[in-house]
Amino acid sequence: MKVYKSDQIRNIALIGNAGSGKTTLAEAMLFEGGVINRRGDVNSKNTVSDYNAIEQGFGNSVFSSVLYTECNEKKINILDTPGMDDLCGSVVASLEVTGLGLMVINTSNGVEAGTEAAGRHADKTNTPLVFVFNQLDHENTNFDQALDQCRSSFGKKVTVVQYPVDAGPGFSSIIDVLKMKMFKYGPDGGKPEILDIPESEIEKAGELHNELVEMAAENEEALMELYFDKGSLTEDEMRQGMKLGMLQRDLFPVFCTCAKKNIGVGRLLEFISNIAPAPAEIPMRKVIKGREVKMEEGEKPSIFVFKTSIESHVGEITYFKVMSGKITEGLDLINSKNGNKERLSQIFVSAGKNRTKVTEMVAGDIGCTVKLKDTKYNSTLSEKGDEIEFVPIDYPGPRIDIAIKAVNDADDEKVGEVLSRIKYEDPTYIVGYSKELKQLIVKGQGEYHLNILKWIFDNVYKIDIEFKTPKIPYRETITKAEQNRLITATKNNRAEQGNSERCTC
Ligand SMILES: Nc1nc2c(ncn2[C@@H]2O[C@H](COP(=O)(O)OP(=O)(O)OP(=O)(O)O)[C@@H](O)[C@H]2O)c(=O)[nH]1
Ligand SMILES: [Mg+2]
Structure with missing residues (x-):
């Protein structure tokens, strides 16, 4: 596996309502980048991202998956997140780590509750957004309505870069007002024919092009002057302005796809590789302990752990972002939380459950390791004598609580043990024994979140559990x-x- 330099890395999170097509889009992205040579399908339960048994059981993403693809010599790390709002913990973590959200919209439904929820997480984490208008092949697709709804929810900064010419079941063509070309796809998607804009679309495309030029120029005085002088901007100047606008969250570009048929996906990747910010271009995560860190390869090494997962036959997998310097196989680092030494005996890049060993990884890249002794999410590992601790991920607080119990009393102890593992995989489960109520209480995000917990107990650990309403604490009434x-x-x-x-x- 190739070693990428910091400026060759781009990190993105796929966010949006459940069922909008994030996992399908991720699959097409991996296919376009040559990471897989056959596209799976969520309905056939063979996608790279939804590989967990629970995801195949529920038919949707439950955990964030760490994937990567390649475009224009850049490695694009993709975090595919679940759309159900009860699973928002991994959306927050993914946005904080990547710094760019691709908001996937099902254009037959427009803005949905999950779109708005994901938007709130992006606002809170101050993350730039790209809108991906997907499912343009649907009978009920409505690009204009979806655009209006996005503008009402997210403001006028939602700016068209592409629009569909023939949205609906025969969808094949997209007009790109940045390149001022039409992309026409065959039935299997993939590489498009690049054509001149047809006569009938020239006026509309010209207007949208001008809107885009203005939105791009507004972000820098020099570009504004150029625009006034020439009345237009070159493609490179537009890219420069769009990038600034995106970084300031003043411009949310709109792209068109049909992920299922791999239409528009290659062009979207090309845009990301050209315009998405490199890791050093997004604000650096603050530290709560140690020196100020720069996202540079020449710095001392540090990594930030944003996800822990437990997989059968492998055990605990620790996902991290390299925050500074370069890490190599066999490197010893210190966990600043507990002072323990941890050896990165092997480092991997990950595409779902497939991990590829690499010898080194540089600042900005995302990877994973195994067999750490005691390092969970929100931990920082850095060199001895250079202990650093990054600000932890601000996970959403719980919205419901419930008492949990083994149906069979003999399993009570095991229930506690299992919960203490599960809460590392999903930190939005908060578990504690209430001495007052004499009950084990689980706090979570909602009913769906609890159904997932039940599924894990039933299917992974084979322990029969039941939920009960927490008892009401006895309080003396004042006479x-x-x-x-x-x-x-x-x-x-x-x-x-x-x-x-x-x-x-
Ligand atoms: N017709 C059509 N169907 C699509 C398209 N993209 C995704 N789908 C279908 O939409 C359904 C949901 O797709 P997913 O990729 O699982 O959606 P998701 O956003 O990952 O869903 P969650 O993981 O639940 O958040 C599946 O049946 C897909 O086959 C598309 O472009 N066109
Ligand atoms: Mg999914």
Whole structure:
């Protein structure tokens, strides 16, 4: 496997409503980059990203998957996140680590609850967005309506770079107003024919091109001057302006795809490889301990762990981003949380469950390792004597709580053990024993989140569990006489305080 330099790396997170097509898009991206030579399908349960048994059981993504592809000599790391809002923990972590969100929209539904929820996470983490208008081959697809809805929810910064010519079941052609060309795809998608814009579309394409030029020029004074002088910008100047606009979250470009038929995916990757910010171009994660770190290859090495997963036959897999310097196989680093030495005996790049060993990895890249002793999500590993701790990921707080119990009393202890593992894989489960209620309480994001927990107990650990409403804690009620006594005592207290204050004046 090739070793990529920092400036050859791009990191993106696929976010959006459940079923909008993120996993299908990821599959097409891997295919386009030559990482796989056959595209799987979520319905056939053979995609690279949804490889967990639970994902195949539920028919949707449950965990974020770490994948990569290649385009124009750049390695594009892709974090495919689940769209169900109950699983938002991995959306937040993925946005914080990648710094660019691809918001996938099902154009037959427009903006959905999950689109808005993902948008809120992107706002909170201050992450730039690219909109991917997907499923343009649907009978009910409606590009204009989806665009209007995105503009009402996300503002006028949602800017058309591409629009479909023939959206609907025979969808094949996209007009690109950055390149001012039409891309026409065959039935199997892939490489398009690049054609001149047809006569009938020239006026519309010209107007949208001008809108895009203005949106790009607005981001830098020099570009604005050029635009006033020449009345236009070159493709490179537009790219420069668009990149600045994206970084400032003033421009959210819109791209068109039919992920299922691999239409528009290659061009989207090309745009990411050309315009998406390199890791050093996004704001550096702050530290809460140690020196200020720069995302540079020449710095001392440090990595930030954003995900832990447990897989049968492998054990614990630790996913990280290299935050500075270069890491190599066999490197010893210190976990700043507990002071333990950890050896990176093997480092891998990951495409779902397939891991490829690499000898080194540089600042900005995303990879994984195995067999660490005691390093979980939110840990920083750095050199001895250069202990650093990055700001932890701000996971969303719980929205519901429930008491959990083994159906068979003999399994009670095992339930506790399993929960303490699961909460490392999904930190939005919070587990604790309430001494007051004498119940084991799980806090989570919602009913779906709890269904997932039940599935894991049933299918992975084969332990029968039941959920119960937490007991209501017993509190003494205050009698009327006692209330009166407390009121009189408070009044006397206040009067005494007032006196003492006056005395000191
Ligand atoms: N017709 C059509 N179907 C699509 C397209 N993209 C995805 N689908 C289908 O939409 C369904 C959901 O696709 P996924 O890729 O699993 O969607 P997702 O966004 O990953 O869903 P979650 O993991 O639940 O968030 C599947 O049946 C796909 O085959 C598309 O461009 N056109
Ligand atoms: Mg998915």
